[in-house]
Amino acid sequence: MSRNPFVLRLVALVVLISMILTACAPAATPAAEVPQAEAPAAEATATEEPTPVPPTATAEPAVELTYTYPGSIPNDLASVEAALSEVTLAKFNATIKLNPVDWGAYTDKVNLMVAAGETCDVLFVAPWMNPSYAQLVANGALYPLNDLLETTPELVSSMPAGAFDATKIDGKIYGVPNQQIWSKPFGPAVRSDLAEKYAFDINSITKLEDLETFLAAVKAGETEVSYPAAGGAFTNEFFGWDPIVSQDAGIVVKYDDAGLTVFNAYDTPEFKAHVELMRKWYEAGYFPRDLVPGEDFNNVWKAGKVGSALLEVVKPTLSNEWKNSRGYDVNAKALGPNFTSTGSVTATMNAVCQTSTAPEKALAFLSLLNTDASFYNTLAKGVEGKHWVWTDEAAKIIEPGPEKDSYNPGSDWMFGNTFNAYYSDATSGKLQEETAAINASAVPSVALGFTFNPEPVKNELAQVTAVVTEKGRPLYNGEIDPTTALPEFLQALKDAGIDTIIAEAQAQLNAFAGK
Amino acid sequence: MIQLTNAPQKEKANPAARKVSDLSGRLSRVLRDLRKNSAFIFMSLPGILLVLVFSYLPMPGIIIAFKNFKANLGLWDSAWVGFKNFQFLFATDIAWRITINTVFLNTIFIITSIVGSLCLALLLNEVRIKFLARFYQSAVFFPYFISWVIVGLFGYALLNYDNGLLNMTLDKLGLDRIDWYKSPTLWPAILTITNLWKGAGYWSIVYLAAMMGISPEYYEAAELDGASRWKQIIRITLPLITPLIIINFLLSVGRIFFADFGMFYYVTRDSKLLYPTTDVIDTYVFRALRQLGDFGMAGAAGLYQSVVGFLTIMIANWVVKRIDPEKSIF
Amino acid sequence: MTTYRSFSMYRFSKNLSQWIVNITLMLVSFIFLLPLIVVISASLSDEKALTTQGYSLLPQQFSLAAYEYIFMGPERLVRAYSVTIFVTITGTLLGLLIMSMLAYSLSRQEFKFRKPFSFILIFTMLFSGGLVPTYLLITQVLHLKDNILVLILPYLVIPWFVFILRSFFAGLPQELIEVARVDGASEWRIFFQLVLPLSTPALATVGLFLILVYWNDWWLSLLYINDPNLFPLQYLLYSIMRNAEFLTSNNSTSMLIGVELPTQTLRMAMVVIAMGPIAIAFVALQKYFIRGALIGSLKG
Incomplete structure (x- = not known):
């Protein structure tokens, strides 16, 4: 009773403070409409002066372009920044500031950066990151590039046909996709030494079930290998389903279905058969009973405790990469179809920020990263003679330099066209060619270029995501019996509103195709 | 202490002089309280100020739970959505x-x-x-x-x-x-x-x-x-x-x-x-x-926890007060 | 004869209870310390042996590889240590002063704003404005981004610690304070010359907790520090762990390629390195947890 006036006063205080805060806060950042208004202006300035500005014309001070991307901060960022800036100063009077943000901090930092309207110029974006590409676009954080791209014809021509279409949201391009493997042919990967020992020819298999002879042989013959397979797995792409809403939501369209029917991936005979297989293998003891902690995954591989992985993106460089990070060569065969989707083409991109002070220069920087091999490799591998040295310059093969530990991001796929990356050994060149061949032969999905807008069904999507993590994952890990758990899972999905999302996705997809 | 000084005053007041002495008494009491408490006020001031700045200044941000937060629009200009953000918690x-x-x-x-x-x-x-x-x-x-x-x-x-x-x-x-x-x-x-x-x-x-x-x-x-x-x-x-x-x-x-x-x-x-x-x-x-990374919905969940927690602590404090008023915290 | 016997019985029962107390505590200590021993031994183990044979009380194939790896880039570690030490010392001393002043006034029955101020504090334990407004306040109103103060100011007043101190102060013998007041001492003098010296166990406890808060914090630096020169130790270590967790939780094993994941031994070594100095601080502060000898002597 005596507290009431006090609470009232407290409320008054809070209101007062909020007013002060509003007054102090910076003027509202430009609304979503602004880009259209600004774009022609940017175009005008860009056409006025040809892109290469002579270095002597430094009447105005150089623009500093900040590039924000996830990664740990290396000891020697300065020399890489200097080497990049040297090129950009000469070409378009700009310096480069690299701003790697730790993976673990990325979500918070980028969200806050956008919310606070802080200046950024170039930003790494991806649909699987949080905030995702679509969220950033929805929040008006990215600068539409449609018109600006006319200033960088070399960038446009470097990209395969249709690549930019995949990045479009409501007809606008907001990202520059990095060229790499653009299709996700999934299949099993088995340790080469074990395959040899048990005379298992991976190329002889035609479906996942055929792996059983290998798993059984390893289970029977190896005591060191505790887990013949790393665990149960499921991906939409393996069945030729394009996950148009999100990887988890399981709302898909078949990549070659001209009718564009959106359906629930979990409510299919294929999924039922798949989880039954997983259950069978789980009960046979081929999987770890308890999931191996994610943080220890590589360590457990290195210790030789794992015999195979069921569903991996089978790419030419797979064996090399695994040898490096997990200590074993693997034999792999793609069993799923080879198709490209919005998600796979836009898997890693770089975008220009809405808050950029010089969007045309930011795009020019991205253009260099994608078309100028030496520039790209400076960012991806470091400075020549310092972080790496030539083994064979003609064949573009390099080896670690004297200061290799001070700069080694190891993420070529983040910075630009990976086909321009220098090779780490003699075989890499051939593998790059094979990768290019896979990309070339990939069939574009019917939904390529479509990006789902989750806004109208946010609540349902949150619930469905929660249901899939809780009830779906144990199913395809084989941990629970599908005869009872699968119907329960499907019912829970219905209760969570999956049908509403499917209807919304279908409507959006139809509208997209009608255009 | 306060009760001790208050009690005699009330006793002293006779009906005729009540109004005047009440007013002047209250005024002098306030002044005396302030003077008496001035040391305590100054002692608690740095702490209270810090709390006001770091905890209360951002407090209006709680409204994020009722907004469809769009980063580029900011907190104030994002659209109000009522209790929509709470739905996913209870549906x-x-x-x-x-x-x-x-x-x-x-x-x-x-x-x-x-x-x-x-x-x-x-x-x-x-x-x-x-x-x-x-x-x-x-x-x-x-x-x-x-x-x-x-x-x-x-x-x-x-x-x-x-x-x-x-x-x-x-x-x-x-x-x-x-x-x-x-x-x-x-x-x-x-x-x-x-x-x-x-x-x-x-x-x-x-x-x-x-x-x-x-x-x-x-x-x-x-x-x-x-x-x-x-x-x-x-x-x-x-x-x-x-x-x-x-x-x-x-x-x-x-x-x-x-x-x-x-x-x-x-x-x-x-x-x-x-x-x-x-x-x-x-x-x-x-x-x-x-996957959604929605600030508004996360805010809604937090607000729900805070409000119910607040009610619980009020009830608990009230119970303690009934048993032993000295030991309640506010 | 009888007196002697009863005396020995008394001694015996006293000894017996001491034995029970000590044996119980020995057992409890062992259980509580077990993981610490395991952490240290794991940090000194060979990586592969650790993965195949699991954790144990003694190192598996003794190896210093993890520590060698951490100390490969000592400049950064040294810088992070100095940031952390500066922040911890400044923050703890300042916070202890501000909080004990606040707590003392809240503990005095005659302070009129006692209850409303307590309420103001409690309220912040439950309600907060959230991440975005706080970020706007700190970066755009207070302009504290990349400023070492941002690592100190937000933790100077922690309501829970204020309440611990408040209840300590309230428990002090009030007659002492009355006597001092009658002698004409000002409230400030009473606080600094009487109350604070009487409260060393409380100050040591809250001081220790505050040290822990500052020492272990990585959240503030995650949000507000971009300058690698201002990264505190915990951020450096924690970011490595979080990187691994983030990457693995994203189901994107292909992204893991090229990103270095900490090995198990490295993780454990990081725990040890981050814990070492704070353990020393703990042991050093323990001498203040001595039965209120001061109170006794003052009263006498």
Whole structure:
């Protein structure tokens, strides 16, 4: 009773403070409409002066372009920044500031950066990151590039046909996709030494079930290998389903279905058969009973405790990469179809920020990263003679330099066209060619270029995501019996509103195709 | 003090002079209070100011729970959506499960933690050998340093089915292995033990310090009266640290709807089959919003926890006030 | 004869209870210390042996590889240590002063704003404005981004610690304070010259907890620090762990290629390195947990 006036006063205080805060806060950042208004202006300035500005014309001070991307901060960022800036100063009077943000901090930092309207110029974006590409676009954080791209014809021509279409949201391009493997042919990967020992020819298999002879042989013959397979797995792409809403939501369209029917991936005979297989293998003891902690995954591989992985993106460089990070060569065969989707083409991109002070220069920087091999490799591998040295310059093969530990991001796929990356050994060149061949032969999905807008069904999507993590994952890990758990899972999905999302996705997809 | 000065004034006032003396009396009283309290006001000012700036200035941000937050529009210009952000929390029957789990487990944690750390503190208080006392204090305090991530890894080493320490032991004893990460009924106990292990040392140090503050004269007097050590604990130690226990209790009750995310996520290894007993509000929100990353919906969940927690602490404080007004906190 | 016997019985029962207390505490200490021993031994183990054989009380194939790896880039570690030490010392001293002043006034019955101020504090334990407004306040109103103050100011007043201190102060013998007041001492003098010296166990406890808060914090630096020169130790270590967790939770094993994940031994070594100094601080502060000898002597 005596507290009431006090609470009232407290409320008054809070209101007062909020007013002060509003007054102090910076003027509202430009609304979503602004880009259209600004774009022609940017175009005008860009056409006025040809892109290469002579270095002597430094009447105005150089623009500093900040590039924000996830990664740990290396000891020697300065020399890489200097080497990049040297090129950009000469070409378009700009310096480069690299701003790697730790993976673990990325979500918070980028969200806050956008919310606070802080200046950024170039930003790494991806649909699987949080905030995702679509969220950033929805929040008006990215600068539409449609018109600006006319200033960088070399960038446009470097990209395969249709690549930019995949990045479009409501007809606008907001990202520059990095060229790499653009299709996700999934299949099993088995340790080469074990395959040899048990005379298992991976190329002889035609479906996942055929792996059983290998798993059984390893289970029977190896005591060191505790887990013949790393665990149960499921991906939409393996069945030729394009996950148009999100990887988890399981709302898909078949990549070659001209009718564009959106359906629930979990409510299919294929999924039922798949989880039954997983259950069978789980009960046979081929999987770890308890999931191996994610943080220890590589360590457990290195210790030789794992015999195979069921569903991996089978790419030419797979064996090399695994040898490096997990200590074993693997034999792999793609069993799923080879198709490209919005998600796979836009898997890693770089975008220009809405808050950029010089969007045309930011795009020019991205253009260099994608078309100028030496520039790209400076960012991806470091400075020549310092972080790496030539083994064979003609064949573009390099080896670690004297200061290799001070700069080694190891993420070529983040910075630009990976086909321009220098090779780490003699075989890499051939593998790059094979990768290019896979990309070339990939069939574009019917939904390529479509990006789902989750806004109208946010609540349902949150619930469905929660249901899939809780009830779906144990199913395809084989941990629970599908005869009872699968119907329960499907019912829970219905209760969570999956049908509403499917209807919304279908409507959006139809509208997209009608255009 | 205040009552002492107030009482005579009221008695003195006669009907004729009441108005004048009331006004001037009130004024002088306010002035006197201010003057009398000026030292206290200045002492509390830096702290209160810091709280006002760092906690109250951003407080209006709570409205984010009722907004469709768009980063580029900012907090004020984003559209109002009423209670729409709360829907995902309540739309399915999961809402019941997570609320009940959160409150049930936190209740157990509050009780076990207070009892456990109090017992530990009492034991530590009895040690007469200085060197040993220091050793024990350090030992029980150390688990507090180890982050939940690491605790989770230990748990895995201990409990995993294939080669966990416990299952190996069961094997040796000729008993059946237990599928720890798939047996939800075991987990309230496992989590309680973990919570106790990690936090009891911390709290017992608080209680121990309070016991150290008790004047030895009380004990000397009791000893002369022939009171046993046990009696001394019941009659002297416990009553004197009750205020601290009550504060600890009240503040924990206020947080009863907030779960320790690190513990529930890492120690259970986010095993889906344990959700029936271990899924709490914080883990559910994390799971549901992982892909959406929606500030508004996350804010809504937080506000829900705060409001219910606020009501709980008000009720608890009221109860304490009814029993002993001196011990309530506000 | 009888007196001697009863005396020995008394001694015996006293000894017996001491034995029980000590044995119980020995057992408890052992259980509580077990993981610490395991952490240290794991940090000194060979990586592969650790993965195949699991954790144990003694190192598996003794190896210093993890520590060698951490100390490979000592400049950064040294810088992070100095940031952390500066922040911890400044923050703890300042916070202790501000909080004990606040707590003392809240503990005085005659302070008129006692209850409303307590309420103001409690309220912040439950309600907060959330991440975005706080970020705007700190970066755009207070302009504290990349400023070392941002690592100190937000933790100077922690309501829970204020309440611990408040209840300690309230438990002090009030007659002493009355006597001092009658003698004409000002409230400030009473606080600094009487109350604070009487409260060393409380100050040591809260000081220790505050040290822990500052020492273990990585959240503030995650949000507000971009300058690697201002990264505190915990951020450095924690970011490595979080990187691994983030990458693995994203189901994107292909992204893991090229990103270095900490090995198990490295993780454990990081725990040890981050814990070491704080353990020393703990042991050093312990001497203040001595039965209120001061109170006794003052009263006498």
